[in-house]
Amino acid sequence: MEAIAIHPENPEQLKTIKAVLKALKVPFESQNLTLPPHVLKGIEKGIEQYEKGETITLNKFKEKHFSKK
Template sequence: MESITIYPKNEKQKSLLKSLLEELKVRFEVAEIENPLLSEEDFYAKIDKSIAQSEAGKTKTLSKEKQKELLGL
């Protein structure tokens, strides 16, 4: 069976979804997640940080064998 992950925007949405799932007798669990999505500003900041690390030579090189192992090929 597949599972569905839902990220309600506020407490009202969360409460409504919980009520609906309970009414439908759907098994579910609630887990706290700090912030599942990056803001656009954080996203670009992360990219900029990675570019700066690359320009500073802080990169790792993986052998072909290690690449295949990590990718499951």
């Protein structure tokens, strides 16, 4: 049988989806998806840099990280 992954955008959608699945007697498993701490720190750092205006263009990023040396 095929399985699907559902990505609700808010708690209300999640509650509704669970209610529908229960009403249809469709078995499901809940999984809490959390990112590793080092990934969360990287995201925080990126947001802080953006808010400070510390950004570069995509082309400059490519030059910095993908240029042949």
